[in-house]
Amino acid sequence: MNKSTSPLTPPRGPVDHNVRTQIIEAADQHFSHYGYEKTTVSDLAKSIGFSKAYIYKFFDSKQAIGEVICTNCLETIIANVKEDVAKAPTPSAKLRSIFSGLVKNGIELFFQDRKLYEIAAFAAGEQWPPTLVYEDEIKQMLLNIIREGREAGEFERKTPIDETVNAIHLVMRPFINPLLLQHNLHLVDDAPSLLSALVLRSLSP
């Protein structure tokens, strides 16, 4: 059983330390090249010229290192998507943009960085903290878009806004959660536009 380190757990060792970042860089390279499971903690240690034991002065576990890599990976997606969403002119366009953007970035990860994708999928399956953060950030973005749309009179206001956000998130989930995405690849061409349209219909005042 993998116990997921709570986001509240303080990281072991000094947070700002040269060796810590060296470990992360080595992990980034190794994980994305050989995969999380195929690289050993000793591999990471050797590649930066230290002993395995020293790694554990900075990280609780191999998983803790994986979580950092996973976080970076998901935060990159969030940043990309935020950029696109910001460019969209209307709340409706933003909604289409967040959905298509998340899917596009997920697909790219799948096809161009498979090993990193696998970490993300595994993390989602085990509910590692980074994936919970990812979900929350997406919900927060959704909330902002819905709010804006309601204020602009573009979206209906009767439904409790939390319910709206949760429901829309549920609709998108199969295509933005890495673990689920791989079961839905064959739908990825049609689903985002089809579902965006449905969601927008549900939002019409």
Place this chain on the structure above:
Amino acid sequence: MNKSTSPLTPPRGPVDHNVRTQIIEAADQHFSHYGYEKTTVSDLAKSIGFSKAYIYKFFDSKQAIGEVICTNCLETIIANVKEDVAKAPTPSAKLRSIFSGLVKNGIELFFQDRKLYEIAAFAAGEQWPPTLVYEDEIKQMLLNIIREGREAGEFERKTPIDETVNAIHLVMRPFINPLLLQHNLHLVDDAPSLLSALVLRSLSP
């Protein structure tokens, strides 16, 4: 690689034959008790007092037997749901009923007939014909409900009806497809009502 027998493939041997039904009955018992993978074709043969080779006069493969069991299982669900849907007074109520009914039956299969559920999940993952039929039947039911709702003036009519059906099916899919359901068990209490409400909003004229 498991090649899925096309629904067009004619069944091997006489379709209406005492031994054929004996095999199916034995399979039903064994599969639901020991699981599809743990029961061997020889087990089935022994339990009805014939040799393994004779089984293959009636079925192309073990999978073909599994598909029959899977079909029965899914058809039972469809029948249950159809019954409930018929009782619902309005198209809106029918929509809520089909969603909650499919989920309820899926959950029951999961918790009370785990071995059969596993066949269904595996079948969905490998896209066995029975699961395609299942999907089609659900879409057909949806189509009927939407049609009825449109005729009654309860649902909007601008969106192409096929698009509506496909989109709604996509929304429900994570909770009615056995393979996906198991990744969404923790959402099963809220999702159906939340999503039904969203879908109904999207259908409002």
Place this chain on the structure above:
DNA sequence: TTTGTGACCATATTATCATTTGGTCACAAG
């Protein structure tokens, strides 16, 4: 105190080999 390690352990993983299993076929009895 901070930086750093080799030796160690329980569990997980892999490599190896023996056994089962799905599936076919030639053939026989009624």
Place this chain on the structure above:
DNA sequence: CTTGTGACCAAATGATAATATGGTCACAAA
């Protein structure tokens, strides 16, 4: 023709032993 089977094979599966891995700890040098 229909009913029925034992013998057979390649591939999958399972059992087992050998190795590798995640993780800890006592200890040492700077």
